[in-house]
Amino acid sequence: MNIFAISDIQGMYKEFEQLLEFWNPEESKLVLLGDLIDRGPQSFEVVQKVMSLKEAYGDQIIFCKGNHEELLLEYIRFPQINRSIYFQSGGRETIKSFLQDAPKEVKELNPIEQALYVKEQFTKELAFLENSKPYVIIGDVLFTHAGFESYYADFSESNEDDFLWIRDHYLQLNTTSYVNVFGHTPTRQIHKADDIWVSEDGKYIGIDGGCVFGGQLNALLITQEGVIVDQYCVDNGAAKRKEKMAAQEYYFLNQTFEGILLNIQQKLNLSNVEMAHRLEVDEGHLEYLLNGKLIADRVMYQQVYDLFVDTLSKDQKS
Numbered sequence: 363m364n365i366f367a368i369s370d371i372q373g374m375y376k377e378f379e380q381l382l383e384f385w386n387p388e389e390s391k392l393v394l395l396g397d398l399i400d401r402g403p404q405s406f407e408v409v410q411k412v413m414s415l416k417e418a419y420g421d422q423i424i425f426c427k428g429n430h431e432e433l434l435l436e437y438i439r440f441p442q443i444n445r446s447i448y449f450q451s452g453g454r455e456t457i458k459s460f461l462q463d464a465p466k467e468v469k470e471l472n473p474i475e476q477a478l479y480v481k482e483q484f485t486k487e488l489a490f491l492e493n494s495k496p497y498v499i500i501g502d503v504l505f506t507h508a509g510f511e512s513y514y515a516d517f518s519e520s521n522e523d524d525f526l527w528i529r530d531h532y533l534q535l536n537t538t539s540y541v542n543v544f545g546h547t548p549t550r551q552i553h554k555a556d557d558i559w560v561s562e563d564g565k566y567i568g569i570d571g572g573c574v575f576g577g578q579l580n581a582l583l584i585t586q587e588g589v590i591v592d593q594y595c596v597d598n599g600a601a602k603r604k605e606k607m608a609a610q611e612y613y614f615l616n617q618t619f620e621g622i623l624l625n626i627q628q629k630l631n632l633s634n635v636e637m638a639h640r641l642e643v644d645e646g647h648l649e650y651l652l653n654g655k656l657i658a659d660r661v662m663y664q665q666v667y668d669l670f671v672d673t674l675s676k677d678q679k680s
């Protein structure tokens with residue numbers, strides 16, 4: 363059986379449903395590469411849908427865990443500590459979506475109390491998200507949410523965190539015997555387009571089209587030998603955004619987002635506190651951004667863009 367892989371749905375239920383129309387359950391397995399939830403408006407519906415698919419098709423449905431599933435589970439476990447980082451990572455939308463049918467009093471609870479409510483009311487959903495795998499191998503293909511530690515001789519020695527959070531692993535040659543299909547890093551950050559990205563040697567395939575950021579939701583149809591059969595996508599503004607991206611490219615050149623942030627911080631001589639203040643995030647969030655653990659949303663891009671223009675004009679004056 364071939365494999366039909368989708369990643370980073372992030373609560374974009376409509377696009378997910380549309381994309382599933384291309385999936386033929388008679389001919390392929392369905393692999394979901396994590397980040398079903400957060401940022402988008404219908405995380406609850408996405409989780410329900412995946413659970414019902416799992417019920418209907420059993421082992422034919424495979425679900426790898428993403429860092430956003432981990433963020434939600436950590437928030438539920440220790441809401442006091444993790445509420446802020448989770449809500450700034452799009453978790454607010456997820457909780458809203460989970461509580462859509464809850465009584466008014468529940469909707470008005472504070473986030474700490476809401477975590478307890480979700481923990482009690484949605485045990486099945488949380489257990490389903492918890493019981494996902496950090497990676498899956500099917501034939502010659504290694505499926506991961508983020509990637510793996512590509513410096514190691516043996517990929518399976520990667521920390522579980524690496525499979526969920528790693529960035530830039532594809533810059534290092536993939537010396538495993540597997541083709542690695544991954545999401546997590548929007549492909550526009552790899553090849554400046556939202557389409558599926560394939561490395562020159564064919565051993566890395568990035569499929570996150572950044573749907574929730576106004577890109578597209580991609581699906582990859584691939585054989586168990588790692589040969590691409592077909593690609594599908596549902597557009598969420600990718601076409602319209604191309605022009606804007608061209609302008610962004612001009613300013614951002616080939617730097618990584620973290621590199622740009624650091625540059626700005628140094629050029630403007632801002633402390634972490636000041637930098638966080640300028641970006642209207644807390645320091646913890648800034649640290650995640652600087653470590654490449656979080657992807658900036660559209661608002662954040664705009665803010666950084668503005669800061670960068672600021673930096674440029676400062677350069678010209680001096």
Ligand SMILES: [Mn+2]
Pocket residue numbers: 397428429430507526545546547
């Ligand atoms: Mn992710």
